[in-house]
Amino acid sequence: MTQAIELQSVTRRFRNDNALEDVTLAVPDGAICGLLGRNGAGKTTVMSLISGQDRPTTGRVLVDGDDPFENEAVLSSISFVRDNQRYPDDYFLHHVLSIAPAFAPHWDGELAAELVEGFRLPRKPAIRKFSRGQLSAVAIVLGLASRAPVTLLDEPYLGLDATARGLFHDLLLRDLGRHPRTLLLSTHLIDESDSLFDHVVLMDRGRVVLRAEAEEARRVAMCVSGVADAVQAFCADYPVLRSHSIGGLRTSTVTGRLDDDARSRAATLGVQLKGASLQDLAVAYGSGDSLQDSSKEGISA
Numbered sequence: 001m002t003q004a005i006e007l008q009s010v011t012r013r014f015r016n017d018n019a020l021e022d023v024t025l026a027v028p029d030g031a032i033c034g035l036l037g038r039n040g041a042g043k044t045t046v047m048s049l050i051s052g053q054d055r056p057t058t059g060r061v062l063v064d065g066d067d068p069f070e071n072e073a074v075l076s077s078i079s080f081v082r083d084n085q086r087y088p089d090d091y092f093l094h095h096v097l098s099i100a101p102a103f104a105p106h107w108d109g110e111l112a113a114e115l116v117e118g119f120r121l122p123r124k125p126a127i128r129k130f131s132r133g134q135l136s137a138v139a140i141v142l143g144l145a146s147r148a149p150v151t152l153l154d155e156p157y158l159g160l161d162a163t164a165r166g167l168f169h170d171l172l173l174r175d176l177g178r179h180p181r182t183l184l185l186s187t188h189l190i191d192e193s194d195s196l197f198d199h200v201v202l203m204d205r206g207r208v209v210l211r212a213e214a215e216e217a218r219r220v221a222m223c224v225s226g227v228a229d230a231v232q233a234f235c236a237d238y239p240v241l242r243s244h245s246i247g248g249l250r251t252s253t254v255t256g257r258l259d260d261d262a263r264s265r266a267a268t269l270g271v272q273l274k275g276a277s278l279q280d281l282a283v284a285y286g287s288g289d290s291l292q293d294s295s296k297e298g299i300s301a
């Protein structure tokens, strides 16, 4: 499988802190990959490196096999709209839409117009007066209508209302179906975007803690809940990623497959069992007590 995006042992150091530490990941050509992790995990830093806006301290970044930094041919194939994208103070929407095609060789004006109408983006006032959700909608218009072979969307949902989020999902899937391309999307709304992803990369404190096909990621862990003693007895056989208790009840997320053995053990102990969702995994890995376990257990693919 050809990799559209690769990071090989990438470290990015800012003064004395590593924003990224030994990050290795790959996004296959044509994949929709969710880039997940808590605030400060390193997601935007990864996207800045992929889009050639930054360089790794050590390691290699490749887009379609080439270093994107100051590489015009590669950069013209990438669309990256930041969550805090700035526009000149006197810009209205029509300014952005008329300039965008100059930076996006695959720009589709009809798709842009459809998105603008669907998001109900106003022609006035100036963009600097747009609401948070309207700014996110502008970023989505630019990101999707660019039809770039490699599209990076950094937290595209910020402030978007439920109808707009639904529209974004529908048009994203429709357009990628017609014009396949590679999409890397960071988000904290994991449950809501779960069904979009065919690959996931989960980061914590600058490191990749899980990278896998989404279907596989949804099978690597289970959530078990019930009376604390029974849950603890169940967990004796599995590496625990995270536990929390309320009164005498306990819920634990453990690595392991929800197979017949697990089901019959849960039934014997009288505990509830369900497969861990991507959101459950992100919470478990981001809770702080699981980082050491994760590297020990090696569930990263």
Ligand SMILES: Nc1ncnc2c1ncn2[C@@H]1O[C@H](COP(=O)(O)OP(=O)(O)OP(=O)(O)O)[C@@H](O)[C@H]1O
Residues within 6 Å of the ligand: 014, 018, 019, 037, 038, 039, 040, 041, 042, 043, 044, 045, 046
């Ligand atoms: N230019 C910079 N100088 C110093 N530190 C930086 C710089 N850019 C990022 N960092 C640090 O690197 C770490 C990763 O930041 P990054 O923005 O990549 O996280 P993120 O996963 O995108 O977070 P969020 O979900 O909050 O957007 C943070 O600790 C941040 O403070």
